[in-house]
Amino acid sequence: MEIDLWTEKHRPATLGDIVGQDSVVNRLQKFVEREAVPHCLFAGPPGTAKTTAAMALARDLFASSFNRNFMELNASDERGINVVRNQIKNFARSLPAGNAPFKILVLDEADHLTSDAQHALRRTMESYATSCRMILICNYASRIIPPIQSRCAVFKFSRLSDDDIADRLHHIAEKENVSIDGEGENAILYLSNGDMRAAINILQAASSTGEIVTADIVFAISGRANPKSIGQMLGSAVRGDYNAAIMSLRQLIYHEGISPLDLIKQIHREILRLELENNLKMKILEHTADVEFRIAEGANGEIQISALLSTFGG
Ligand SMILES: Nc1ncnc2c1ncn2[C@@H]1O[C@H](COP(=O)(O)OP(=O)(O)OP(=O)(O)O)[C@@H](O)[C@H]1O
Ligand SMILES: [Mg+2]
Numbered sequence: 001m002e003i004d005l006w007t008e009k010h011r012p013a014t015l016g017d018i019v020g021q022d023s024v025v026n027r028l029q030k031f032v033e034r035e036a037v038p039h040c041l042f043a044g045p046p047g048t049a050k051t052t053a054a055m056a057l058a059r060d061l062f063a064s065s066f067n068r069n070f071m072e073l074n075a076s077d078e079r080g081i082n083v084v085r086n087q088i089k090n091f092a093r094s095l096p097a098g099n100a101p102f103k104i105l106v107l108d109e110a111d112h113l114t115s116d117a118q119h120a121l122r123r124t125m126e127s128y129a130t131s132c133r134m135i136l137i138c139n140y141a142s143r144i145i146p147p148i149q150s151r152c153a154v155f156k157f158s159r160l161s162d163d164d165i166a167d168r169l170h171h172i173a174e175k176e177n178v179s180i181d182g183e184g185e186n187a188i189l190y191l192s193n194g195d196m197r198a199a200i201n202i203l204q205a206a207s208s209t210g211e212i213v214t215a216d217i218v219f220a221i222s223g224r225a226n227p228k229s230i231g232q233m234l235g236s237a238v239r240g241d242y243n244a245a246i247m248s249l250r251q252l253i254y255h256e257g258i259s260p261l262d263l264i265k266q267i268h269r270e271i272l273r274l275e276l277e278n279n280l281k282m283k284i285l286e287h288t289a290d291v292e293f294r295i296a297e298g299a300n301g302e303i304q305i306s307a308l309l310s311t312f313g314g
């Protein structure tokens with residue numbers, strides 16, 4: 001059975017349907033109006049419409065000749081110099097189809113290309129610039145060699161705001177006939193942290209039970225703790241009620257099955273929201289960093305986190 005992924009099904013087909021990223025979208029729409037696109041570099045965090053924008057730009061520009069003038073390669077599939085030498089060159093040097101002014105080649109995850117491959121790419125970009133414009137996509141622009149950066153118009157994508165994510169979730173929930181309650185929505189926003197793909201995937205997974213999407217369902221399917229439970233655990237520790245804090249910790253790890261590494265990251269987030277005297281907060285944050293490192297290295301989560309909790313009373 002083919003699984004119908006909502007992120008693909010509801011991927012905006014045109015630039016106008018992308019939510020947020022207003023300044024990026026405005027600039028790209030001007031390119032479409034003028035039928036003039038420079039080489040571009042899209043950089044930003046996951047799930048923020050970089051690939052979507054590249055495809056939507058090409059669709060808006062090429063309309064019916066989209067398939068013949070657009071190619072997408074993923075640099076991390078076949079990293080190295082050969083991709084650049086062969087596939088890219090073959091696509092770039094043939095003439096655009098229909099009456100398209102040029103073709104568009106998207107190189108996703110370009111920051112995974114070795115530096116040699118990037119240097120080869122730089123020459124290809126220049127040699128075939130009249131017939132082919134490239135859109136390089138990466139998470140960090142700093143991993144792209146400067147000579148390529150300077151050949152591109154750079155577009156910085158940002159994490160999406162909770163309002164933008166909520167808008168899109170409502171839109172998709174309506175189309176898919178799913179109901180979410182307010183707490184459920186807040187839970188999705190908390191977990192997705194500005195990543196629209198994550199938000200949509202959580203919504204899809206949480207709705208598979210067919211019931212109304214609540215915070216409990218969202219946290220259960222994602223294997224994360226409700227931040228309220230963490231707040232209560234930290235509250236007990238701050239009040240000096242160490243037994244209650246440890247009981248909550250054991251509940252989270254052993255009954256709710258939260259992985260200690262996920263848990264320490266969530267604890268970190270909640271510490272930032274605690275009202276504590278500054279020096280104490282800084283000390284706790286320092287311990288948190290140690291504990292996170294030790295857990296990542298394989299230390300026992302319960303022992304590490306209970307030691308951390310014991311420092312909350314000052
Ligand atoms: N701004 C947005 N508006 C509407 N939908 C979005 C937006 N951003 C992401 N999405 C949804 O999330 C999915 C993933 O987005 P996309 O593939 O564009 O992310 P990306 O920025 O390329 O991330 P990555 O760096 O992980 O490749 C899309 O298919 C779409 O459904
Ligand atoms: Mg992408």
